[in-house]
Amino acid sequence: MTTLERAEAAEHALSQELDRLVIVKSVIYTSGERDPRVPVTRPPDNGRRYLMADDPRLPRMPERPTLFDFFRLRFAPANHLLQSARLAQKSGAGDKVVLACLLHDIAIAGFIRGDHGYWAAQLVEPYVDEEVSWAIRYHQALRFFPDESVGYQYPAMYTKLFGPDYKPEPYIERAHEYARTHKWYMTSRLLTVNDLYAFDPTVQVELEEFTDVVGRNFKQPKEGLGFDASPSSHMWRTMMWPTRYL
Numbered sequence: 001m002t003t004l005e006r007a008e009a010a011e012h013a014l015s016q017e018l019d020r021l022v023i024v025k026s027v028i029y030t031s032g033e034r035d036p037r038v039p040v041t042r043p044p045d046n047g048r049r050y051l052m053a054d055d056p057r058l059p060r061m062p063e064r065p066t067l068f069d070f071f072r073l074r075f076a077p078a079n080h081l082l083q084s085a086r087l088a089q090k091s092g093a094g095d096k097v098v099l100a101c102l103l104h105d106i107a108i109a110g111f112i113r114g115d116h117g118y119w120a121a122q123l124v125e126p127y128v129d130e131e132v133s134w135a136i137r138y139h140q141a142l143r144f145f146p147d148e149s150v151g152y153q154y155p156a157m158y159t160k161l162f163g164p165d166y167k168p169e170p171y172i173e174r175a176h177e178y179a180r181t182h183k184w185y186m187t188s189r190l191l192t193v194n195d196l197y198a199f200d201p202t203v204q205v206e207l208e209e210f211t212d213v214v215g216r217n218f219k220q221p222k223e224g225l226g227f228d229a230s231p232s233s234h235m236w237r238t239m240m241w242p243t244r245y246l
């Protein structure tokens with residue numbers, strides 16, 4: 001078979017498999033697009049089975065997934081994260097800031113966008129130093145507030161994205177107030193400093209640049225992320241299998 005024939009055969013097998021399956025989207029996929037008070041009527045199943053295994057449309061995760069497996073198969077291309085981490089490393093930041101930069105937006109890359117700093121912190125909390133997850137959690141709030149001592153200004157991009165009148169909500173203001181006098185403030189602040197200038201489509205950064213930092217500072221569970229019964233294991237499983245029926 002030629003490469004083209006192989007690709008066509010694979011596509012055919014996938015569409016046949018999909019024909020035999022019912023894949024139901026969780027509310028979070030459609031929330032906001034429909035009135036949640038109106039019941040959803042489902043089309044007849046016609047003898048098809050509900051998906052309870054790997055989603056055939058997604059790249060299959062290994063049995064014992066590592067953080068890098070998630071980067072390659074669920075968060076890719078993750079340029080923003082890699083560029084932020086490299087920027088931090090180049091500026092001479094320590095491991096904690098570099099790791100925080102590498103992980104800070106994984107919720108956006110693979111899970112949920114709203115309140116992403118809190119979700120990302122929760123995802124990594126069992127596996128990193130408390131200071132790292134703290135920095136990730138509070139970047140959610142700190143990025144809205146300037147700090148001249150380190151040359152951090154309110155991002156011009158936010159004015160463009162959210163309009164000149166946008167004001168962070170009171171819970172974000174309170175989080176900023178709390179964080180600014182905390183002993184780990186600068187770790188989170190340096191995350192936002194390296195976050196800001198990290199969007200460059202021409203810069204390619206390889207994950208392997210961070211093998212050592214991750215090896216030293218991320219407690220990779222031997223059972224694999226998702227299977228170690230940590231307080232966030234289920235969240236890693238959801239990223240692995242986002243469309244399972246139950």
Ligand SMILES: [Fe+2]
Pocket residue numbers: 104105116117139
């Ligand atoms: Fe972020």
Ligand SMILES: [Fe+2]
Pocket residue numbers: 080104105195
């Ligand atoms: Fe970011």
